[in-house]
Amino acid sequence: MVAPTPADASEVRSSPAPDPLAVSVRGLRMRYGDRDVLRGVDLDIRRGEVLALLGPNGAGKSTTIEILEGFRRRSEGEVRVLGHDPQYVGDDWRARVGIVMQSWRDHARWRVRELLDHFGRYYRNARTTDELLTAVGLTDQATQECHRLSGGQRRRLDVALGIIGRPELLFLDEPTTGFDPESRLAFHELIERLRATDNTTILLTTHDLVEAERLSDSIAVLINGRLITCGPADQLVREVGAKAEVRWVEEGAVQRQFTSDPSRLVWELHCRIDGPIDGLEIRRPTLEDTYLRLLRQEQVS
Ligand SMILES: Nc1ncnc2c1ncn2[C@@H]1O[C@H](COP(=O)(O)OP(=O)(O)OP(=O)(O)O)[C@@H](O)[C@H]1O
Helix, strand or coil: CCCCCHHHHHHHHHCCCCCCEEEEEEEEEEEECCEEEEEEEEEEEECCCEEEEECCCCCCHHHHHHHHHCCCCCCEEEEEECCECHHHCCHHHHHCEEEECCCCCCCCCCEHHHHHHHHHCCCCCCCCHHHHHHHHCCHHHCCCEHHHCCHHHHHHHHHHHHHCCCCCEEEEECCCCCCCHHHHHHHHHHHHHHHHHHCCEEEEECCCHHHHHHHCCEEEEEECCEEEEEECHHHHHHHHCCCEEEEEEECCEEEEEEECCHHHHHHHHHHHHCCCCCCCEEECCCHHHHHHHHHHHHHHC
16 A cells, blocks of 8 residues: 555545535425426435335326436526536536436347346446346246337346446436335345445335335425425434324223323323233324324415
């Protein structure tokens, strides 16, 4: 190892610290005609973080992602993705970003292996086709024409195309739509590997709340073009305060009560029954309960 010269040392000292944020969004607005679809979204995603963007149909998730990908011009706001404004980026930036869009790119007559070989040539440090086929479980379909793949297999091919260039930042817009449970599990393991081995930052949208909870560090909820909340799933569950369900059997019948303080209810039951509580079950609120409660609150307000 060569010791740095004083000049090298000063360079090391003066080089700026890497930006800890992969994505930074402030005051993002999008208007289609006279309709406001995004109404002032602020969002940060740290490098190496997996963030799940949740929201009902039409909330503006794909619009947000397409703006971050540089495919859509925003109406207002500041957006930085990997240190750049995605409206003004070139091929070098594009090579650092992986994209799995909602709609499938049609390469119907291409064979799976040919397609992956072809796109791999665009990247300096592409994954090999065999590595990709194994990663997404399409080895047996390698010589098949794309139009003969099932819906779930096509989606897996999309994922393979998204990670082909070892992206620093990966956008996944409803990646597991149409996956069977086994492929879904394999996909989850793939995302966990990408994150553990490559420190890939991932922004994904999904309507599957179990998937969101399993894969992400943070959950952001977009409703009517506004980001209602953002944070780790357990924090959201605590903050939103959906109620726990307590069940027990009393006088031969199943009883059920929703409460924000289940331990107090159990204590009261214990005092009243004065003995063991038959069939006692406590179901803590899930991310789904929390999300549905947020949706209802927003519809009422
Ligand atoms: N090009 C467009 N022109 C006009 N309106 C659009 C356009 N693209 C999207 N929209 C509208 O913007 C709103 C947000 O759409 P978007 O696709 O971002 O929602 P989403 O949250 O991704 O929904 P989903 O969960 O159904 O995919 C919808 O009402 C949609 O109809």
